[in-house]
Amino acid sequence: MDFANAMSRNTSLQKALDSAALSTVRSTHDDAGRKELAQKIFDLNFGQCENPIETILGDGIVEVSATCDVPTTLLKVVGMKGIEINGYAKAGYVDAASGTPAPLDACVLTLKEDRRGLNINGTTNVTTDCGWHSNSTATDSFGYNGTGRFDMPSFSAGGGIGGINLNGLPDQVIENADAIPDPLAAMPPPAEVHDGCTHTGFSANGNDPVTLDPGVYCGGISINGADKATFNPGTYIIRDGRFLTNGVDLVEGNGILIYLEAGSNITFNGGNVVRLSALAEGTHAGFLIMQASDTSSPGNQEAIFNMSGQSYIEGTLYLPHHRFVMNGDSHFNYDASYTKIIVHEYTLNGNGTLVMGSDYEKRSPLPVGLQGVTQSRRVVRLFK
Numbered sequence: 001m002d003f004a005n006a007m008s009r010n011t012s013l014q015k016a017l018d019s020a021a022l023s024t025v026r027s028t029h030d031d032a033g034r035k036e037l038a039q040k041i042f043d044l045n046f047g048q049c050e051n052p053i054e055t056i057l058g059d060g061i062v063e064v065s066a067t068c069d070v071p072t073t074l075l076k077v078v079g080m081k082g083i084e085i086n087g088y089a090k091a092g093y094v095d096a097a098s099g100t101p102a103p104l105d106a107c108v109l110t111l112k113e114d115r116r117g118l119n120i121n122g123t124t125n126v127t128t129d130c131g132w133h134s135n136s137t138a139t140d141s142f143g144y145n146g147t148g149r150f151d152m153p154s155f156s157a158g159g160g161i162g163g164i165n166l167n168g169l170p171d172q173v174i175e176n177a178d179a180i181p182d183p184l185a186a187m188p189p190p191a192e193v194h195d196g197c198t199h200t201g202f203s204a205n206g207n208d209p210v211t212l213d214p215g216v217y218c219g220g221i222s223i224n225g226a227d228k229a230t231f232n233p234g235t236y237i238i239r240d241g242r243f244l245t246n247g248v249d250l251v252e253g254n255g256i257l258i259y260l261e262a263g264s265n266i267t268f269n270g271g272n273v274v275r276l277s278a279l280a281e282g283t284h285a286g287f288l289i290m291q292a293s294d295t296s297s298p299g300n301q302e303a304i305f306n307m308s309g310q311s312y313i314e315g316t317l318y319l320p321h322h323r324f325v326m327n328g329d330s331h332f333n334y335d336a337s338y339t340k341i342i343v344h345e346y347t348l349n350g351n352g353t354l355v356m357g358s359d360y361e362k363r364s365p366l367p368v369g370l371q372g373v374t375q376s377r378r379v380v381r382l383f384k
Contacts (some may be wrong), residue, residue: 002072006083009070014087015045017064018382020053021091022154023177025062037178038064044176061092061383077098090383106156107356108132109180109342111320118142119347120155124328126348128152129355134159135179153381154383182293184318184342184369189292190259190284192235204229214256217241220264223248231256235279238264246270255280258289259317262297267304274307275335278315278364286367288315297321303343309352315364319343323341327354337362340370 042064049068056063107130110117117136120126123146131154136143140154140162154162156174198215200253203222210226214234220241224230227247231253236243239261245251247270257279260266261305268274268288274304279287291297301322303344305313309330314337317324324343328350331338336360348354360366 002070002075002083003171003381005263005319006070006085009068010085010087013046013049013066013068014089016042017053017066017087017089018091019045019174019176020055021062021064021089022156022174022382024055024057024064025091027178031057038062041176042066044338058092061090063088063090065089066068091381092383105384106131106133106180107338107340107358108181108346110136110344110346111182111342112136113158113179114138114141114317116143117345119345120146120148121347122146122349122351123148123175124348124350125149125353126152126356127353128358130356130358131156133157133177133180161234182342184367185293186318187284187290187318187367187369189261190235190237190257192237192371193259193261195237197239212236217243220244222246228252231276233280235259235284236300237261238266241265242266244269245270245272248272252275254278257284257287258302260289260291260301260322262291262294264291265302265304265322267302269304269306272306272308272311274305274313274316276313277336280365284367285369286316286365288313288317288364290316290318291321293320307332313339316340316367316370317343318367325345325349326354331355337364338366340366 004128020038023041024034024038027037035055038054042053051067053064054064065088065115067086071082109376112277113135118134124250134157137159139160141159142157142161144354156177158179160175161173195216197218199217201219203216204210205224207227209228210223211230213232214236216237218239220238220243220352222244224246226248228250233255235257240266243266245268251272251274254277276288278286303319303322304325307328309332311332312335321344323345329352331353334355337357339356
């Protein structure tokens with residue numbers, strides 16, 4: 001019984017060291033702060049250990065080790081009061097393709113700080129070469145209730161990770177991690193928000209194809225039943241309304257930005273094939289859908305994507321006040337060179353395969369506000 005308990009604690013010890021190494025290697029604190037963080041993460045994930053962990057900091061590498069005693073019960077009779085256990089973990093930055101050193105990249109970041117910020121349901125398989133992170137400090141800040149397969153470097157959360165099928169998660173799960181500050185909080189809205197209405201209450205119904213031009217759409221955009229909706233390149237301001245496509249066979253737009261003013265929602269509904277890529281030039285190049293991070297935006301806004309096979313969204317979705325819901329089937333988002341999602345809350349439902357790349361140099365540009373904190377196809381991983 002004592003040895004079985006020691007083996008179980010040794011497994012917990014190793015997981016705690018893995019989390020400490022992964023969290024510390026991506027920290028921007030000074031050396032003293034990083035060592036303090038490593039000890040904090042270890043303590044939160046393992047519990048009491050009579051000895052502090054040893055942390056070695058290298059160039060893009062962190063090594064942590066620990067030796068602890070597990071108190072015995074039956075073996076005390078023969079004078080053996082504890083069983084020594086130990087572990088070691090090493091983490092560093094690697095390029096997802098070549099394995100060369102590089103900094104961490106999170107392609108999904110949820111900003112919600114209190115209750116659960118990231119939800120995964122259904123049977124969707126997720127394939128990415130970049131990590132997912134929830135800033136929530138709740139005990140179930142990252143909830144997984146699906147049965148899909150995950151091929152990704154890591155999940156991380158400011159709090160705990162909960163659900164009914166945790167065995168389906170990647171090996172590199174980081175709990176009690178440092179929050180990732182919103183890298184786009186200072187990004188202003190596009191200049192077009194100062195323009196007057198170019199369209200009012202735009203609505204199209206029926207099977208005929210619809211083509212839209214950039215402008216300020218007061219009262220929003222509503223397209224129902226069209227065979228195809230084409231968005232010409234440029235910026236679309238949604239004011240005092242919502243952006244809605246419903247039952248449109250194909251929604252297509254290359255080099256566009258959909259900007260949602262305060263209170264505006266966006267929904268792609270029905271059996272849509274959605275193929276959208278981000279604005280290619282200007283101050284807001286790299287943004288596909290966004291809303292400025294200001295206090296005038298109310299909470300509880302929604303962005304809903306229902307996507308089928310051959311759909312993709314390429315670029316950065318920045319919606320700091322929105323609950324982002326992605327529903328999909330078949331093999332979707334495969335053709336996007338990269339997708340960056342920074343939202344208040346994110347829910348993934350479906351039964352297909354979601355692919356998220358991080359090739360920021362292929363086609364759509366990366367927003368200026370992310371260029372200093374993101375590098376192409378680079379993640380943090382454990383080394384054996």
